[in-house]
Amino acid sequence: MQISDRQLDLVNRQIERLRKSDNFYGRRLKEAGVTGVSSAEEFCRLPFSEKADLRAAYPLGLMAVPEDEIVRIHSSSGTTGTPVIIPYTQKDVDDWATQFARCLEMAGVTRQDRVQITVGYGLWTAGVGFQAGVERLGAMAVPMGPGNTEKQLKFMCDMETTVLCATSSYALLLAEEVEKRGMQDQIHLRRGVIGSERWGQKMRSRIEGLLGIELYDIYGLTEVYGPGTGISCRCGCGIHTWDDFNYLEIVDPKTGEPVPDGEWGEVVYTTLVKEGAPLIRFRTHDISRIIPGPCPCGDPHPRIDQIQGRSDDMMKIKGVNVFPRQIEEVLQRFPQLSSEYQIRISHLDGRDTMRIYVETDGTQNFLELGDEVAHEVKSRIGFTPIVKVVEMGLLPRSEKKTRRVYDERYE
Amino acid sequence: MQISDRQLDLVNRQIERLRKSDNFYGRRLKEAGVTGVSSAEEFCRLPFSEKADLRAAYPLGLMAVPEDEIVRIHSSSGTTGTPVIIPYTQKDVDDWATQFARCLEMAGVTRQDRVQITVGYGLWTAGVGFQAGVERLGAMAVPMGPGNTEKQLKFMCDMETTVLCATSSYALLLAEEVEKRGMQDQIHLRRGVIGSERWGQKMRSRIEGLLGIELYDIYGLTEVYGPGTGISCRCGCGIHTWDDFNYLEIVDPKTGEPVPDGEWGEVVYTTLVKEGAPLIRFRTHDISRIIPGPCPCGDPHPRIDQIQGRSDDMMKIKGVNVFPRQIEEVLQRFPQLSSEYQIRISHLDGRDTMRIYVETDGTQNFLELGDEVAHEVKSRIGFTPIVKVVEMGLLPRSEKKTRRVYDERYE
Ligand SMILES: [Zn+2]
Ligand SMILES: [Zn+2]
Numbered sequence: 001m002q003i004s005d006r007q008l009d010l011v012n013r014q015i016e017r018l019r020k021s022d023n024f025y026g027r028r029l030k031e032a033g034v035t036g037v038s039s040a041e042e043f044c045r046l047p048f049s050e051k052a053d054l055r056a057a058y059p060l061g062l063m064a065v066p067e068d069e070i071v072r073i074h075s076s077s078g079t080t081g082t083p084v085i086i087p088y089t090q091k092d093v094d095d096w097a098t099q100f101a102r103c104l105e106m107a108g109v110t111r112q113d114r115v116q117i118t119v120g121y122g123l124w125t126a127g128v129g130f131q132a133g134v135e136r137l138g139a140m141a142v143p144m145g146p147g148n149t150e151k152q153l154k155f156m157c158d159m160e161t162t163v164l165c166a167t168s169s170y171a172l173l174l175a176e177e178v179e180k181r182g183m184q185d186q187i188h189l190r191r192g193v194i195g196s197e198r199w200g201q202k203m204r205s206r207i208e209g210l211l212g213i214e215l216y217d218i219y220g221l222t223e224v225y226g227p228g229t230g231i232s233c234r235c236g237c238g239i240h241t242w243d244d245f246n247y248l249e250i251v252d253p254k255t256g257e258p259v260p261d262g263e264w265g266e267v268v269y270t271t272l273v274k275e276g277a278p279l280i281r282f283r284t285h286d287i288s289r290i291i292p293g294p295c296p297c298g299d300p301h302p303r304i305d306q307i308q309g310r311s312d313d314m315m316k317i318k319g320v321n322v323f324p325r326q327i328e329e330v331l332q333r334f335p336q337l338s339s340e341y342q343i344r345i346s347h348l349d350g351r352d353t354m355r356i357y358v359e360t361d362g363t364q365n366f367l368e369l370g371d372e373v374a375h376e377v378k379s380r381i382g383f384t385p386i387v388k389v390v391e392m393g394l395l396p397r398s399e400k401k402t403r404r405v406y407d408e409r410y411e
Numbered sequence: 412m413q414i415s416d417r418q419l420d421l422v423n424r425q426i427e428r429l430r431k432s433d434n435f436y437g438r439r440l441k442e443a444g445v446t447g448v449s450s451a452e453e454f455c456r457l458p459f460s461e462k463a464d465l466r467a468a469y470p471l472g473l474m475a476v477p478e479d480e481i482v483r484i485h486s487s488s489g490t491t492g493t494p495v496i497i498p499y500t501q502k503d504v505d506d507w508a509t510q511f512a513r514c515l516e517m518a519g520v521t522r523q524d525r526v527q528i529t530v531g532y533g534l535w536t537a538g539v540g541f542q543a544g545v546e547r548l549g550a551m552a553v554p555m556g557p558g559n560t561e562k563q564l565k566f567m568c569d570m571e572t573t574v575l576c577a578t579s580s581y582a583l584l585l586a587e588e589v590e591k592r593g594m595q596d597q598i599h600l601r602r603g604v605i606g607s608e609r610w611g612q613k614m615r616s617r618i619e620g621l622l623g624i625e626l627y628d629i630y631g632l633t634e635v636y637g638p639g640t641g642i643s644c645r646c647g648c649g650i651h652t653w654d655d656f657n658y659l660e661i662v663d664p665k666t667g668e669p670v671p672d673g674e675w676g677e678v679v680y681t682t683l684v685k686e687g688a689p690l691i692r693f694r695t696h697d698i699s700r701i702i703p704g705p706c707p708c709g710d711p712h713p714r715i716d717q718i719q720g721r722s723d724d725m726m727k728i729k730g731v732n733v734f735p736r737q738i739e740e741v742l743q744r745f746p747q748l749s750s751e752y753q754i755r756i757s758h759l760d761g762r763d764t765m766r767i768y769v770e771t772d773g774t775q776n777f778l779e780l781g782d783e784v785a786h787e788v789k790s791r792i793g794f795t796p797i798v799k800v801v802e803m804g805l806l807p808r809s810e811k812k813t814r815r816v817y818d819e820r821y822e
Contacts, residue, residue: 059569068522071546073553073570090546111479121532122556135482135501142484145533158470159484159496
């Protein structure tokens with residue numbers, strides 16, 4: 001979706017602000033002699049920025065305003081290296097709350113709702129983002145934080161919470177716990193707002209079924225405010241994004257060229273009004289596409305499709321490009337299987353092998369079901385994996401992100 | 412300190428609001444036929460409320476406004492029973508931030524400071540209270556949350572944080588870690604704001620010495636906003652409290668009668684402008700006193716003394732009333748001892764015994780030092796304890812509250 005004149009105007013003001021600062025982008029723009037962009041074509045020639053650039057700016061090299069205007073930092077986890085630190089002004093904090101409240105409104109949350117927040121606080125953007133959105137909307141935040149399932153269930157019942165905010169893995173864990181304890185009649189949940197993970201239709205249906213609720217996908221990155229820059233609507237056909245705060249483009253992950261609306265590629269973010277740490281053409285490595293045309297829900301904000309994985313998740317197995325998402329979609333066609341699975345890739349005797357673990361209940365013939373699944377996967381990706389069917393509940397559930405792919409060739 | 416006319420006026424407005432609600436206080440006031448109080452004497456005849464009353468109102472029996480005005484709840488930990496749930500309106504959240512920012516200002520924090528918050532978020536009031544205060548003041552919040560000492564030290568150095576917010580135990584743990592690693596030259600801390608625990612002069616001096624910082628005591632309760640309703644000033648002679656938000660009186664814990672200014676007793680809180688869950692004459696069980704006269708710092712807000720313990724902490728040993736604080740004050744006279752100690756009370760062969768564990772370094776004669784300490788404690792409390800001197804570092808340090816008294820007679 002081509003950048004609009006209004007957005008271009010905001011980008012130019014942002015470039016002006018950045019050129020006054022000595023931060024990473026300011027220096028880069030000055031070095032490149034960029035003083036502004038006069039057209040959509042010119043915008044597409046602005047250099048990309050990468051997570052590695054942001055990391056190299058550690059600790060405060062992204063700060064684009066004088067320090068006394070900064071009220072807060074957030075940080076990505078940094079488990080794989082130096083963390084990225086994002087400074088926020090008061091306006092950034094307010095703008096984020098505005099976007100988040102808009103997301104909750106789209107999910108049907110009202111001032112009458114009680115919203116149980118089960119994600120983490122602190123440096124992490126999830127908890128405080130949800131809380132600010134709930135309070136801005138005027139609903140009631142029940143700020144549990146992560147973990148402590150026993151207490152979560154107690155508050156869910158006693159506080160009669162109506163909205164659950166969670167990762168998909170933790171929502172599943174809670175849903176299965178509610179079922180196991182026969183607590184369905186004691187809960188009052190009506191909606192779930194699920195963030196920060198890829199998840200499939202199968203898992204969604206299982207959570208929705210067990211808890212009797214509607215689920216919404218919230219989208220965002222620590223680098224761009226946090227969650228809350230977009231959300232799926234009641235039509236369930238894509239994620240509306242707030243184009244007055246951020247411009248999203250889809251580019252070919254290999255060439256960096258914009259792809260036509262409707263085609264898959266990598267999501268690239270440009271902030272439009274951010275002060276503390278503006279971003280220009282930041283590559284997310286998330287795979288999605290612009291959904292062309294108006295949404296049946298009537299909301300005019302542009303839509304991207306559900307995130308299909310990371311451009312980095314692409315695996316080359318037996319010389320074939322495979323996305324975990326492709327496997328997931330095949331597995332979802334089998335109603336006998338649970339929503340959990342694990343993919344393990346190894347290299348033995350000079351050959352790549354792919355094992356897929358799936359779960360089913362005791363009434364199934366494990367061997368036959370495994371063969372069926374292997375056959376379907378082959379028809380999708382071109383080679384036959386080893387499929388191992390195991391007892392329901394055997395695969396690990398986690399309170400945070402569940403790791404589903406283990407590439408043992410590189411471990 | 413007698414309630415002022417201005418405060419009385421606010422109490423009357425609060426009574427009016429409460430009588431319109433069907434919450435715990437509203438019903439109690441209506442049952443007692445109280446429509447207002449016309450004098451300080453009449454105020455002192457209003458019934459007290461206790462933690463048990465608040466607990467009995469679980470989950471939302473303290474809510475004094477229509478639910479759609481509530482934006483958030485907080486909760487006490489409830490490890491010892493049903494939690495207390497406190498609902499907040501947007502005005503309550505704002506008023507709390509105002510009080511907290513005033514605390515930070517009194518501690519000398521400015522917009523130029525970087526404030527590392529190492530306390531918990533979520534249902535607990537500490538983290539979000541500190542963060543709102545820092546942001547309201549316009550300083551930079553570095554919201555670490557609790558634990559993960561490795562990461563705390565990394566951010567302390569890399570972010571060059573200038574203010575540390577912590578419990579006293581965790582501040583000590585960080586200070587000792589900084590010393591152990593010889594990191595004193597890498598840190599930029601100037602001040603510490605310490606909340607939610609009793610702690611002695613010895614521990615304060617050790618933290619101040621190791622980190623080269625000034626420390627301030629912040630005071631508050633989950634039931635009354637959270638931390639931030641008062642703080643010590645640079646004179647270190649008492650805690651200034653914000654009498655435009657809360658009225659504090661000191662009463663005899665046995666009789667409930669107000670005690671004269673300067674005398675020790677139990678702190679009792681009455682909120683003046685709280686909407687979500689106002690409190691009238693709430694007994695904190697914290698022991699303190701009003702410090703009469705103006706503070707040398709020039710700030711006109713009334714002062715209470717450092718909290719001397721809980722009225723419930725009083726132990727009857729060999730028929731004598733003993734406060735842990737009395738022991739602590741004796742121990743602080745020995746420069747050879749660390750700030751850590753443990754008191755263990757047991758009942759053997761029909762007699763109470765009190766063992767006190769203290770720490771010192773290897774250059775001391777443990778037996779002689781123990782005898783000296785025992786002698787001093789006897790002169791304070793009237794009987795001789797068993798004093799065991801152990802190697803420096805042997806007693807447990809905790810990231811949360813360090814438990815110092817173990818009454819094994821009741822375990
Ligand atoms: Zn829509
Ligand atoms: Zn003072």
